[in-house]
Amino acid sequence: MISSILFSLILIFSILLFIRNCRKLYRNINLGKNIDRSDKSNLRFKKMFRLAFGQSKMFDKPLVGILHFIVYVAFVLINIELLEIILDGVLGTHRVLAPVLGNFYNFLIAFFELLAIAVIVCVILFWIRRNLLKIRRFISNDLKGWPKNDANYILYIEVILMFLFLNMNATDQVLQNAGYSYYGDYGTYPISLYLVPVYENLELSSIFIIERVSWWLHILGILFFLNYLYYSKHLHILLAFPNTYFSNINSGGGLDNLDSVYKEVKAMLDPKVDPYSTNNTNQQFQKFGADDVFDLNWFQLLNSYTCTECGRCSSECPANQTGKILSPRSIMMKTRDRLEEVGKNIDKNKAFKDDGKKLLNDYITKEELWACTTCNACVESCPIGIDPLSIIIDLRRYMVMEESSAPKEINNMMNNLENNGAPWPFNQQDRLNWINN
Amino acid sequence: MNILTIKELQNKGLQPEILFWVGCAGSFDDRAKKITKSFVSLLNKAGVSFAVLGKEESCTGDPAKRAGNEFLFQMQAVSNIEILNQYNFKKIVTTCPHCLNTLKNEYPDLGGKYDVIHHTELLSTLISEQKIKIDNSEFNGKKITFHDPCYLGRANKVYEPPRKLIESLNADLKEMKSCKEKGLCCGAGGAQMFKESEKGSKEINIKRTEEALETKSEIIAAGCPFCNTMLTDGIKNKEMDDKVHVYDVAELLDKST
Numbered sequence: 001m002i003s004s005i006l007f008s009l010i011l012i013f014s015i016l017l018f019i020r021n022c023r024k025l026y027r028n029i030n031l032g033k034n035i036d037r038s039d040k041s042n043l044r045f046k047k048m049f050r051l052a053f054g055q056s057k058m059f060d061k062p063l064v065g066i067l068h069f070i071v072y073v074a075f076v077l078i079n080i081e082l083l084e085i086i087l088d089g090v091l092g093t094h095r096v097l098a099p100v101l102g103n104f105y106n107f108l109i110a111f112f113e114l115l116a117i118a119v120i121v122c123v124i125l126f127w128i129r130r131n132l133l134k135i136r137r138f139i140s141n142d143l144k145g146w147p148k149n150d151a152n153y154i155l156y157i158e159v160i161l162m163f164l165f166l167n168m169n170a171t172d173q174v175l176q177n178a179g180y181s182y183y184g185d186y187g188t189y190p191i192s193l194y195l196v197p198v199y200e201n202l203e204l205s206s207i208f209i210i211e212r213v214s215w216w217l218h219i220l221g222i223l224f225f226l227n228y229l230y231y232s233k234h235l236h237i238l239l240a241f242p243n244t245y246f247s248n249i250n251s252g253g254g255l256d257n258l259d260s261v262y263k264e265v266k267a268m269l270d271p272k273v274d275p276y277s278t279n280n281t282n283q284q285f286q287k288f289g290a291d292d293v294f295d296l297n298w299f300q301l302l303n304s305y306t307c308t309e310c311g312r313c314s315s316e317c318p319a320n321q322t323g324k325i326l327s328p329r330s331i332m333m334k335t336r337d338r339l340e341e342v343g344k345n346i347d348k349n350k351a352f353k354d355d356g357k358k359l360l361n362d363y364i365t366k367e368e369l370w371a372c373t374t375c376n377a378c379v380e381s382c383p384i385g386i387d388p389l390s391i392i393i394d395l396r397r398y399m400v401m402e403e404s405s406a407p408k409e410i411n412n413m414m415n416n417l418e419n420n421g422a423p424w425p426f427n428q429q430d431r432l433n434w435i436n437n
Numbered sequence: 438m439n440i441l442t443i444k445e446l447q448n449k450g451l452q453p454e455i456l457f458w459v460g461c462a463g464s465f466d467d468r469a470k471k472i473t474k475s476f477v478s479l480l481n482k483a484g485v486s487f488a489v490l491g492k493e494e495s496c497t498g499d500p501a502k503r504a505g506n507e508f509l510f511q512m513q514a515v516s517n518i519e520i521l522n523q524y525n526f527k528k529i530v531t532t533c534p535h536c537l538n539t540l541k542n543e544y545p546d547l548g549g550k551y552d553v554i555h556h557t558e559l560l561s562t563l564i565s566e567q568k569i570k571i572d573n574s575e576f577n578g579k580k581i582t583f584h585d586p587c588y589l590g591r592a593n594k595v596y597e598p599p600r601k602l603i604e605s606l607n608a609d610l611k612e613m614k615s616c617k618e619k620g621l622c623c624g625a626g627g628a629q630m631f632k633e634s635e636k637g638s639k640e641i642n643i644k645r646t647e648e649a650l651e652t653k654s655e656i657i658a659a660g661c662p663f664c665n666t667m668l669t670d671g672i673k674n675k676e677m678d679d680k681v682h683v684y685d686v687a688e689l690l691d692k693s694t
């Protein structure tokens with residue numbers, strides 16, 4: 001009875017906490033500007049199925065793809081067991097579904113155990129790969145500190161949860177066999193069976209305690225995990241779905257054309273429009289490009305929360321590969337860090353209070369931004385449809401159109417373009433000279 | 438070389454099948470001008486009806502856009518579209534993937550909707566239709582590697598036409614370790630062509646050149662005037678310029694027909 005009440009309270013508390021995190025997430029993402037991604041839902045669904053459910057891009061590296069897929073499928077399926085755990089916890093029952101499902105119950109548990117052992121194997125391989133093999137994207141500077149620890153914590157949590165699940169079943173079997181207290185005879189389980197000998201010489205009362213502790217730690221671990229997500233790169237297990245759905249589905253490498261600029265350009269080229277007319281004055285406040293998260297659109301902000309920090313983008317990035325400080329992964333991580341900071345600022349002050357900081361310069365430096373060749377490799381390589389390039393371009397737009405802070409050579413190029421219609425100092429009248437020389 | 442502008446054609450009451458968008462590099466850069474001429478020579482061999490804009494052509498605005506100057510880009514785009522919309526033609530063909538990408542993917546929104554293709558796409562159709570015939574390829578059995586320009590490959594998913602052309606020369610096509618979707622950039626895009634690179638451990642074009650040299654090819658084929666420059670510089674830097682040469686796919690084809 002007491003444990004039922006305690007369980008229910010912890011459950012409700014965790015769920016409320018989770019809802020609070022989700023609302024924060026939603027609020028922060030909506031700090032971004034609007035962008036219409038409501039079109040072509042068919043195509044979008046297809047892309048989501050391919051990338052998020054099917055994880056198609058993960059199979060670019062087949063072995064890693066398979067391991068990741070196993071962990072993902074197992075994770076989702078094992079959580080079906082959660083249903084029973086929650087029912088037991090709230091009702092104060094024990095394996096409430098066993099008598100209901102009969103043989104099928106044993107089949108299910110056996111299946112979950114196989115998944116659990118598969119997860120343990122995969123996660124150990126992942127740990128080795130991440131920590132022992134010197135893979136550049138896992139040892140590079142932008143991953144030092146919290147991001148690296150975060151990745152490992154998750155691996156530890158997964159192993160521990162799976163072990164607790166197996167351990168709970170093993171001790172359960174011993175108690176079942178001995179007909180201890182309320183433990184009915186539900187059968188044996190294929191993997192945890194091998195743990196049974198460990199407990200054979202122990203007092204039944206101690207085994208009972210171990211079983212209960214495993215059960216509790218297992219569910220507490222899951223509830224902890226649920227609320228840890230918000231602070232972790234593991235948010236992608238939820239956000240990969242909306243992120244792929246709302247991602248850019250235009251096939252070509254075109255960048256967006258800024259509407260605000262289009263209006264001005266039309267006005268300038270149209271002799272009927274008086275550039276000094278008062279109608280235009282409100283456009284003076286229009287800001288071109290982005291220097292902070294508020295100027296990015298909500299999809300870009302969603303991207304930043306979705307990023308798994310896997311570094312596939314950075315390892316394909318030509319600038320990163322040749323030792324420049326630009327790393328598209330770190331563009332995403334810094335955007336998230338800034339967005340989180342802004343979110344906390346809002347939590348504290350009700351509305352955002354100027355903190356004298358900006359995404360540009362305080363987080364992402366000009367040196368990073370100017371190193372990008374806009375080659376699209378980061379966009380192409382991201383397994384979940386994130387677009388680091390669009391953020392780079394929006395920040396460049398701010399530097400060029402608002403600050404005029406482009407490198408000198410870029411300004412020269414733009415001057416030529418403006419005066420001669422070519423990035424070099426050649427005359428437009430000479431455009432056909434190639435015919436003769 | 439007798440080349441008509443689309444305006445001259447229109448004055449005669451004619452219109453071309455194809456508008457050849459030459460691009461700034463193709464018009465002004467000494468190396469790229471040779472590519473322009475090879476492509477024109479191929480068009481003539483195939484008897485394709487084409488014209489150029491000539492003095493009416495102006496930069497698409499790509500380097501400005503990618504540097505972040507949306508304003509300058511749209512000024513270019515809007516005035517180019519105004520000119521293009523005065524004429525009738527079926528397709529725009531360009532030897533520059535940056536022009537291709539901009540005309541094809543960024544102009545439609547601004548009122549310029551055209552069917553735009555890369556010269557390797559047109560050439561590969563002309564080969565299939567046997568309008569261009571390979572006689573005596575001097576590249577028979579030679580090792581040739583193809584560098585995927587970012588704005589042709591990843592940005593516009595054109596991977597096969599240039600490869601098909603190289604194979605039509607009976608050459609031995611060697612792929613670099615990163616190619617197609619994973620092709621490494623030459624380092625010129627995003628207005629990098631016009632500035633020094635940020636500090637790092639290596640220049641991007643050197644890294645790409647090394648990957649090309651690893652294939653032991655005698656020829657590096659490119660499909661972009663900027664990639665061409667970057668890789669040519671890379672070869673010189675590696676002091677391999679007497680053994681390995683960089684050519685546009687159109688140049689290889691022109692030499693073999």
Ligand code: SF4
Binds near residue numbers: 319
């Ligand atoms: S687009 Fe820029 S950031 Fe992305 S991979 Fe290419 S150079 Fe790196």
Ligand code: SF4
Binds near residue numbers: 307332
């Ligand atoms: S942007 Fe995509 S590829 Fe890059 S680190 Fe994040 S999830 Fe990985």
